[in-house]
Amino acid sequence: MECEAEGGPGDNQNQNRVSVAHSKPGQEREKLLVFRVYKRRWLVLLLLCLLNCSNSMLWLTFAPVADQSAQYLQVSLDQINWLSMVFMVVAIPLSLGTTWMLDTLGLRITLVLGSWVNMLGALLRFIGASGIVPQGTRYLIVMSGQTVCALAQPLVIFAPTKLAALWFPEHQRATANTIASMSNPLGVLFANIFSPMIASGSYNKIPFLLLVYAILASIICFLATTGIRSSGPPTPPSASAESSSSEPFLLGIKLLLKNKAYMILLLCFGSGIAVFTCFSTLLEQILCVRGYTTDFAGLCGALFIIFGVVGAGILGLYVDKTKKFIEATKVNMSFSALACIAFSLVSQMRGQKAAVAVVCSLFGFFGFSIYPIAMELSVECSYPVGEATSAGLIFISGQIQSVLYIILVQTLTKPITDVPFSTCSTADLSWRVSVLVMAGLCSVFTCGFNILFSTTYKRLEAEAEATQGTKQTNGLSIRDCSPGTEAQYQEREHNEGNSPQVSLSA
Numbered sequence: 130m131e132c133e134a135e136g137g138p139g140d141n142q143n144q145n146r147v148s149v150a151h152s153k154p155g156q157e158r159e160k161l162l163v164f165r166v167y168k169r170r171w172l173v174l175l176l177l178c179l180l181n182c183s184n185s186m187l188w189l190t191f192a193p194v195a196d197q198s199a200q201y202l203q204v205s206l207d208q209i210n211w212l213s214m215v216f217m218v219v220a221i222p223l224s225l226g227t228t229w230m231l232d233t234l235g236l237r238i239t240l241v242l243g244s245w246v247n248m249l250g251a252l253l254r255f256i257g258a259s260g261i262v263p264q265g266t267r268y269l270i271v272m273s274g275q276t277v278c279a280l281a282q283p284l285v286i287f288a289p290t291k292l293a294a295l296w297f298p299e300h301q302r303a304t305a306n307t308i309a310s311m312s313n314p315l316g317v318l319f320a321n322i323f324s325p326m327i328a329s330g331s332y333n334k335i336p337f338l339l340l341v342y343a344i345l346a347s348i349i350c351f352l353a354t355t356g357i358r359s360s361g362p363p364t365p366p367s368a369s370a371e372s373s374s375s376e377p378f379l380l381g382i383k384l385l386l387k388n389k390a391y392m393i394l395l396l397c398f399g400s401g402i403a404v405f406t407c408f409s410t411l412l413e414q415i416l417c418v419r420g421y422t423t424d425f426a427g428l429c430g431a432l433f434i435i436f437g438v439v440g441a442g443i444l445g446l447y448v449d450k451t452k453k454f455i456e457a458t459k460v461n462m463s464f465s466a467l468a469c470i471a472f473s474l475v476s477q478m479r480g481q482k483a484a485v486a487v488v489c490s491l492f493g494f495f496g497f498s499i500y501p502i503a504m505e506l507s508v509e510c511s512y513p514v515g516e517a518t519s520a521g522l523i524f525i526s527g528q529i530q531s532v533l534y535i536i537l538v539q540t541l542t543k544p545i546t547d548v549p550f551s552t553c554s555t556a557d558l559s560w561r562v563s564v565l566v567m568a569g570l571c572s573v574f575t576c577g578f579n580i581l582f583s584t585t586y587k588r589l590e591a592e593a594e595a596t597q598g599t600k601q602t603n604g605l606s607i608r609d610c611s612p613g614t615e616a617q618y619q620e621r622e623h624n625e626g627n628s629p630q631v632s633l634s635a
Contacts, residue, residue, distance in 0.1 A: 166366045170296040174305055176356050177240065177292055178312035179349045180285050184247050185316030186323075187254075187278040187342055188216045193324040193427070197332040201258070202268045212275045217528055219279035220286075224525045227283035229378045231291050232515030235360035243284030244353035250277030251346035255339040271339075283521075286313060290504045290520040295361040299592060300449050302367075307445030307501040311438045314497065317409075318434045321427060367592055381514040385522060390510045390584035395526050397578035398503045401462065402527025403534040404469060404571045405496055409433070410535060412489075415560045419479050420550035429489040436490040437497025444498040452589060454506040459579045461495045461502075466568075466575040468492035473564040479550065510584035512591060534570070538563035 191198045195209045202209075230239045256262065257270025289309030293302040327341060328334040385391050412433075413426040440461075448457050468491045475484045504520045511519040542558040551557045 164298065164366050165362075165364045166298050167296075167362045170305075170362065170366075173292060173296055173357055174309060176349075176353050177285065177288055177309050180240065180244055180247065180353055181289075181309065181312040182316035182319065183251075183342075183346050183349050184243075184278065184282055184285055185313045186320045187247065187251055187275070187346065188282070189213060189317050189320040190254075190324055190338070190342055193321045194328045194335070194338070197328050198335055200332040201335040202271065203264060204268050208268065212272060215272070215276050216279040216282055217532065219276060220283050221525060221528050221532075223280065223283045224287070224521050224528070227287055228515070228517040228521035230284070231287055231517030231521075232378060232381070236288060236291055236295060237357050237360040239284050240288060240357055241354050243281045243288075244350040246284065247278060247281035248343075248346045248350040250274045250279075250281065251339070251343040253277055255336065255343045258336045258339050260336070283524075287517050287521045287524065289501065290508060290516045293505070294508065294516045296366060298366045299589070303449040303454075303502060303505050304445045306505055307441045307498075310501040310504065311441050311497070314434045314437060318431060321431065378515070378518065381518045382522070384514055385511055385519060388511055390582060391507065391519065393578060393582045394503065394507055394510065395523055397462075397574040397582070398458075398499070398523055399526030399530050400570060400574040401465065401496070401499065402524075403530035404567055406527070406531035407534050407538055407567055408469075408472075408492070411538065411560075411563075414553070414558070415476055415564060416485070417553040418545070418548060418551050418557050418560065419477060420552060421482070421485070422552050425482060425485075429486055432486055432490045433493035434497070435493070437493035440494035440498035441501060444502060448502055448505070452586065454502060454509060454586065455582070455584070457502055458499055458506055459582075461499045462575045462578060464495040465492065465499065466572045468495060469571040470568045473568040476564055477561050506584075509586040509588050512588035534567070538567055541566060 191209050191212045195206055198212075199206050199209050227239070230242075251274065253274030254271050255274075257267050257272075257274055262270055289306045292309060293305040297305045323341070324338060328338040385395075409430065412430055413423060416426045416429070417423065444457055444461065448454060468488055471488045472485075472492060475481050475488055478484070504523065507519040507523055508516050538560075541563045542560055543562075545557050545559045548557045
């Protein structure tokens, strides 16, 4: 059970932590753990959401206004694309270090550092695009700022699972993880809205665009620095948070590599992340060759994100109530694979705007919702390995497979000629084989996960065990409350000169 409370770091950490309740005389007594939760957890969650959203907006600042950015910086479109790709390149080698920081140095240090790095990168981008910098060095400085922003991505994107475990009770963890995780695609959506709104009219508005994003990043940095006062609440919200003593980082990685269920999740869900990355990155190029406009491709991308956020919210609430992590993940992965197969077919047809839009919406609805639930499932099957380590390795797997998948599907394209209905600004390519291979990979890994994956919920079991009375309090293991237990406990406390920290009530 939990009780809502306000409090700061100075709260007594032993107050109201454990109580023993008596039932009627002659009936079996049971111990009830009472954990305090703090309203401040919602502020910490909000700050993480703002930080995650800001970082993803910085990531895709230039993609929606690529032509204007290329004109202003006097570079090619390929060089503009690298301003987004640098995030993927930087994330892979830095991810292990970030998981170590979260599990070793704590949530506050990691997030505050991430907010400052995020802000400094945004300011450097603005300086690079301003008039005080010579034209020949603008792109170099902007790329340097974008790289600094990329350094902040692993610091914030791994944090949702850790924050949910430290601040939220067990019946709110999946919801908190979902809210924090979905703030990242919301930032992508905002970038696709605000960048064209501000800079689509003229390439000379690019400096103002970067100034707006830098101001937002600075405000969020100030809020995070002043608002996140500790890595965790004064008292833990759950039994697993109270007794959590994460394995040392390297030992945790060894345990994960030996965990069959976790390795299946690592490979199969990492493949799902890769398919989603391919879809998001190549959507416009796949559709334009069949005559669909850039605006329509942007609409499909927006529907993909919006319905994904809605689906994630619904599934997060459902899983928090039912604890059916495995069932929810398997069902949604299956529907995602079906949606991917449908996309591989309708995307190669002309004049099927309604069908393409519906398929993109369904793909997002079922696919996006898997991410936070799968991250929670990774913690359940690997407990007591640190939350950031278990979630971080899956993200690394997804990034590596994303690079491999993008290279593969681009290699499978073939140049085509005589396509009068094409709206592509570059060479026309046939994506028929590529999208079929992408759908095939999604289906294979989904089937593999549904058949092979099975695990117990180790964290939930540990919490249930603690609630049943196996937790030690002042060296006394309270396993029952038979008549005389309270008197024995009080006598022991009196002899040892300690004041009772366990309250027994009729």
